[in-house]
Amino acid sequence: MTTPAISTYSPTFHQRRLRSLTKSLVIELGYLEHCLAEGGQDAYLHAAATGIDTAIDCLNEYLATPSTMSGLAIHPAD
Numbered sequence: 001m002t003t004p005a006i007s008t009y010s011p012t013f014h015q016r017r018l019r020s021l022t023k024s025l026v027i028e029l030g031y032l033e034h035c036l037a038e039g040g041q042d043a044y045l046h047a048a049a050t051g052i053d054t055a056i057d058c059l060n061e062y063l064a065t066p067s068t069m070s071g072l073a074i075h076p077a078d
Helices: 013-037 043-064
Strands: none
Touching: 013 043
16 A cells, blocks of 8 residues: 655745745734824825735735746845
8 A cells, every 4th residue: 555645835935934024014004004093094104004905915815826936036136
């Protein structure tokens, strides 16, 4: 009897880094939303919260798509 091989998932450094970044953005978004709820109805705060929310959505979508991670490359700043 042959036991089937079990494939284990081992995230790369870049995947772990992006997941960590996403978690940090979620925390920061929570703080911005708290500020907005406390009366900080500034247009800049609202725009920042919207931008962070969009970034979180994009990162989650990117990390959920297995085919995109194989070509992940981090390019240094120019």
